[in-house]
Amino acid sequence: MTAELTLWGQSAVRLERDGRRIGFDPGAFSDEAALEDVEAVLITHLHPDHVVPERVVRAVAAGAQDVWAPEDLVPQLAEAGVPEDVLHTAVPGESFSAGGFEVRVLGGQHALIHEDVPRPDNAAYLVDGALLHPGDxxxxxxxxxxxxxxxxxxxxxxxxxxxxxxxxxxxxxxQAVPIHDAILSPEGRSVVDGMMPNLVPDGTEYLRCGRGDPHRL
Structure with missing residues (x-):
């Protein structure tokens, strides 16, 4: 896969290739720069650390042409003001094109937090058959x-x-790029980053990317 990857905190990610961009999971723990000049917004699920609907509305107003989200999040985005012709349901097993990338939807449900906590839909996105954003x-x-x-x-x-x-x-x-670590203190992040390189399989690089620092895939 040839593209540039930039992380913007928690699970917010931007991919760029040939001047075209797509952004993932513009949540409350991340920088809104993840959606700067994107053609499409892909959201894994409805938790606020993964989506702030007003950010998505602003991205569409700035030129984003498509928004993809799980079924249970679509009404919330529509109510926030995302136009119907821009808003699409991400259905597990189906594929679509977004900003020059080919995307396949995997998964379907958020991981279990506790039996008493409802499990929302969760769309994992496989991009160009090579990069996987699993959401939660x-x-x-x-x-x-x-x-x-x-x-x-x-x-x-x-x-x-x-x-x-x-x-x-x-x-x-x-390569394994760590995401979804906003609740870690700097000390906690150093513990994880100290352990993981020794625990990944042979042939896998554990690669910590700095916030806002582009990485060539």
């Missing part, structure tokens, strides 16, 4: 898919670090 889940991969870059959640109320380790080992990407 560890989705199974379709047969024959080999992920090059895994955006790996490393801290959340719904997970423990051993689950991140087992998932990156199952996926075995060329």
């Amino acid at each position: 889940s560890f989705p199974a991969l379709p047969d024959g898919v080999e992920v090059d870059t895994l955006l790996l959640p490393v801290s959340a109320p719904w997970m423990k670090i051993s689950e991140a380790v087992e998932y990156v080992r199952a996926v075995a990407p060329r």
Whole structure:
């Protein structure tokens, strides 16, 4: 995959290729720069650390042509003012084009936090068959898919670090880029970053990307 990846906090990510951009998960713990000059916005689920609807409305007003979101989030975005002709439902198993990228929707449900906490829909996005943004889940991969870059959640109320380790080992990407760590203190982040390089599978690079620092894939 040839593209430029930029992280903007928590799960907010921007991909750029040939001057075309798409942005993921513009939530409350992230920088709105994730949606700067994007053609499409892709949202994994409705939790506020992954989407602030007003940010999506502003991105559309600035020129974003498509917004993709799970079924249970679509009404909320419509009510916030995202136009109907721009808003699309991300259905697991289906594919679409966004900003020059080919995207396949995987998964379907948020990981379990607790039996008493409702589980919203969660759309994981496989981009160009090579980069996976799982949202708040560890989705199974379709047969024959080999992920090059895994955006790996490393801290959340719904997970423990051993689950991140087992998932990156199952996926075995060329590089694992940590995301979803806004609730970690600097000390906590250093603990995770100290452990993970020794726990990823052979052939996988654990790559910490700085906030706002472009990385060539």
